[in-house]
Amino acid sequence: AQSVTQPDIHITVSEGASLELRCNYSYGATPYLFWYVQSPGQGLQLLLKYFSGDTLVQGIKGFEAEFKRSQSSFNLRKPSVHWSDAAEYFCAVGTFTGGGNKLTFGTGTQLKVEL
Amino acid sequence: EPEVTQTPSHQVTQMGQEVILRCVPISNHLYFYWYRQILGQKVEFLVSFYNNEISEKSEIFDDQFSVERPDGSNFTLKIRSTKLEDSAMYFCASSPGGTFQPQHFGDGTRLSIL
Numbered sequence: 440a441q442s443v444t445q446p447d448i449h450i451t452v453s454e455g456a457s458l459e460l461r462c463n464y465s466y467g468a469t470p471y472l473f474w475y476v477q478s479p480g481q482g483l484q485l486l487l488k489y490f491s492g493d494t495l496v497q498g499i500k501g502f503e504a505e506f507k508r509s510q511s512s513f514n515l516r517k518p519s520v521h522w523s524d525a526a527e528y529f530c531a532v533g534t535f536t537g538g539g540n541k542l543t544f545g546t547g548t549q550l551k552v553e554l
Numbered sequence: 555e556p557e558v559t560q561t562p563s564h565q566v567t568q569m570g571q572e573v574i575l576r577c578v579p580i581s582n583h584l585y586f587y588w589y590r591q592i593l594g595q596k597v598e599f600l601v602s603f604y605n606n607e608i609s610e611k612s613e614i615f616d617d618q619f620s621v622e623r624p625d626g627s628n629f630t631l632k633i634r635s636t637k638l639e640d641s642a643m644y645f646c647a648s649s650p651g652g653t654f655q656p657q658h659f660g661d662g663t664r665l666s667i668l
Contacts, residue, residue, distance in 0.1 A: 481661055483645065533654060544597040546596045
């Protein structure tokens with residue numbers, strides 16, 4: 440069965456500093472990977488996705504992620520964090536069941552940004 | 555940009571009562587989903603729905619749960635006899651046709667069982 444591990448429960452960075460959020464997945468076939476962000480009281484917003492092709496994918500809000508098959512990782516990065524990036528970030532792997540795709544989420548990383 | 559909308563935003567219900575959570579998916583989407591997030595835990599898949607039938611459900615989605623698309627726009631989750639452990643945030647999502655179109659999520663309904 441597929442699974443996702445986000446090793447960091449909380450991360451604090453200073454505004455303007457770089458950010459990397461870690462994600463490791465376990466899945467037998469080619470993974471379909473996503474990063475979502477959840478602000479307080481809000482739903483899950485898609486940041487970016489990886490299906491195939493270029494292993495470095497660009498998303499919204501200046502985020503990018505790199506797929507590394509050898510490390511089973513899909514880490515999220517941002518060169519310079521803004522205070523508005525404070526939120527919870529979820530990595531997910533998608534499995535297609537014929538009637539849609541099911542997302543399996545990690546436990547999330549809570550990002551705090553210090554001004 | 556089209557959105558998935560969920561109502562109500564917060565539902566408080568007595569244990570043993572039935573509750574219906576409502577969702578309006580994005581209009582041209584074909585696949586519909588429910589997820590839940592118990593406070594402090596990860597988001598968990600409950601059920602997927604396509605072509606007017608359930609396509610997959612998790613172990614959580616037992617006989618107390620049901621889903622329905624009563625008309626061309628709404629998608630509902632019913633919990634027949636609520637338990638304390640059903641207290642959670644419930645998210646509806648939808649996606650267009652195609653193998654791996656990403657899911658678009660609503661803002662969720664917080665369900666509190668007393």
